[in-house]
Amino acid sequence: MSDASEARAKAIELCADTMSELIAFWGFKASTGRIWTLLYLSPEPLPADVIAERTNLSAGAVSMGLQELKQWGIVDRAPSSGERKRLFRAETDVWAIVRRVIRERELRLVGRAVQRFTDASAVLEKAIAANPDDTELTFILGRVRGLLGLATIGYRLVESFAERGLFTLDPIRDALRSADG
Amino acid sequence: MSDASEARAKAIELCADTMSELIAFWGFKASTGRIWTLLYLSPEPLPADVIAERTNLSAGAVSMGLQELKQWGIVDRAPSSGERKRLFRAETDVWAIVRRVIRERELRLVGRAVQRFTDASAVLEKAIAANPDDTELTFILGRVRGLLGLATIGYRLVESFAERGLFTLDPIRDALRSADG
DNA sequence: CCGAGACTTCACTCCTTTCTGAAACCAGTG
């Protein structure tokens, strides 16, 4: 039996470490990844104090982590029948989670970038209209347009992934070939 | 003229801010992104002191930033003919940069994850062999295998992007459908 | 309504990361 629970602890630790590394690289807190992994690997929903105990986090940290996860729709309250404590369970459709976060975050990020590069282009175009002989401005505009093109491609990429869950890249490849080559 | 240089400064600032945001999200330092953007938008290679001046960074910070960029092959020393100062210029093939970084970093990251999930599975399988009636172990193994499957798909995705520059996803979609649905 | 336990919030601390400034180092030059 100690054999089994040791194995269980070891496996959970491995997974939690790994997930927290992945998720941290993706801009979340590592501890948030730990909490999710713990719930994901539990057959039963867990109360906050158990989570705190197994992750070695304070009650406050667990509360904040759970809140973040709830906001992303990655963790649920389980219908705790009659219990005093609230029980939490993990959303298990990881693919859906990834898509949601990408849609909410990466898509906005890249969208802002597209906007800003567009603004920069506009500023330059206006200045060039007033100073047609300034070759440096023209040069910069060319480069900025390059960035804008890439950002636009990136946006379509992220968008298609967020919406359909897959990349459909043939149009984007074409854009790449013609715009950038 | 002041009109033109104002526009130039404004456009560069917009782009540098945007790139540093993108790049910071991707795990680099924001100041590194600034330095690269400055070089990318300059028609001529620039010496370190000019970079320091325009980015408001100290000489030391610029030196370190340039070193990081050089290590990634994202910045070059320009063949400074006879000059005392060393001149630096940006790699302009952004697509190639992205692929290189993904290959060197993301691919390794996900590869490690695949390895670790595999290890976790093995631990659990062994424990289950010794304790066939432990339903919790079996449950956890199922979940870990789910993570392993996703990580494997992710690995192929990143790999195909790093190698070919594009995602070729039909096989992965199939894997998804059959493994996860 | 009151009390008890559970959850949340937040000011503070600790730790990590980034930047600075100065000293050491190096490469051309007279």
Added chain:
DNA sequence: CACTGGTTTCAGAAAGGAGTGAAGTCTCGG
């Protein structure tokens, strides 16, 4: 071969982020 910039390195300062712990708020049973 010493001198003059220019560049790199590095110890320490500053900034930023995450976690704690205790005080505050909520909820539910009695």
